[in-house]
Amino acid sequence: MTADGEIIHFDNVGLRYGTDREVLSDLTFTLFAGRFYFLTGASGAGKTSLLRLLYLSQRPSRGAIRMFGTDAITLPRARLPVLRRRIGVVFQDFRLIPHLSAFDNVALPLRVAGHQERDIFGPVRDILEWVGLADRLDARPATLSGGEQQRVAIARAVIARPAMLVADEPTGNVDPEMAQKLMRLFEMLNRQGTTVVVATHDLDLLRKVSDSLIMRLDRGRLSDPTGALRYPPRKPA
Numbered sequence: 118m119t120a121d122g123e124i125i126h127f128d129n130v131g132l133r134y135g136t137d138r139e140v141l142s143d144l145t146f147t148l149f150a151g152r153f154y155f156l157t158g159a160s161g162a163g164k165t166s167l168l169r170l171l172y173l174s175q176r177p178s179r180g181a182i183r184m185f186g187t188d189a190i191t192l193p194r195a196r197l198p199v200l201r202r203r204i205g206v207v208f209q210d211f212r213l214i215p216h217l218s219a220f221d222n223v224a225l226p227l228r229v230a231g232h233q234e235r236d237i238f239g240p241v242r243d244i245l246e247w248v249g250l251a252d253r254l255d256a257r258p259a260t261l262s263g264g265e266q267q268r269v270a271i272a273r274a275v276i277a278r279p280a281m282l283v284a285d286e287p288t289g290n291v292d293p294e295m296a297q298k299l300m301r302l303f304e305m306l307n308r309q310g311t312t313v314v315v316a317t318h319d320l321d322l323l324r325k326v327s328d329s330l331i332m333r334l335d336r337g338r339l340s341d342p343t344g345a346l347r348y349p350p351r352k353p354a
């Protein structure tokens with residue numbers, strides 16, 4: 118984060134896949150630490166593509182991206198994991214590791230970060246309990262429902278307390294009660310300082326989080342109906 122609270126800045130960013138037309142164009146915006154952003158837009162508008170830029174799995178075709186004060190475009194590839202470790206991602210298709218249990222999937226980021234086993238069991242059990250899966254610790258992903266897999270994916274994304282959480286349609290496979298609960302979990306993390314970016318079609322979801330900011334994509338171009346991307350209102354203390 119920089120002194121004014123910026124965590125990400127896009128300057129005139131565009132993205133095209135191969136030689137096709139640009140799927141994202143002229144993106145210039147700043148995301149600020151500790152805010153809760155929703156990214157909305159019709160199917161095909163470019164939400165997943167923008168999230169991929171945000172979690173550094175895709176380089177833009179043009180423009181500049183600064184992340185946590187670092188130029189993410191010129192950074193040598195070998196150093197990208199250092200930035201990536203500060204970002205938790207909930208993928209639309211979960212991407213759980215099939216041969217690992219729910220517990221081991223969620224423990225993975227802590228193990229990769231070198232935590233001792235004695236410091237892993239409690240937090241992993243607690244977060245799986247929070248998402249309602251205390252009795253499924255040993256279950257392999259294939260034996261879980263879509264909604265249960267999604268909750269494991271969310272637990273894995275947040276277990277290492279990332280500076281930013283990026284979630285692609287995180288409530289797509291759960292019932293309204295669980296969707297509400299997951300939003301509470303995201304809000305709780307947000308209150309503890311995590312910047313949250315949630316891509317969703319579900320306009321009802323937007324109303325469930327007070328004080329959230331909205332980014333809207335329309336055929337690859339961004340608008341911010343709340344004006345928040347350029348002049349973020351101060352969060353009440």
Ligand SMILES: Nc1ncnc2c1ncn2[C@@H]1O[C@H](COP(=O)(O)OP(=O)(O)OP(=O)(O)O)[C@@H](O)[C@H]1O
Pocket residue numbers: 134140158159160161162163164165166167
């Ligand atoms: N890997 C890719 N190669 C080529 N084109 C792609 C690729 N990924 C996405 N696109 C195209 O980019 C455009 C934006 O897709 P994207 O998945 O980012 O939209 P989206 O808003 O997330 O859609 P949805 O809500 O349906 O998931 C679409 O026209 C899509 O066909």
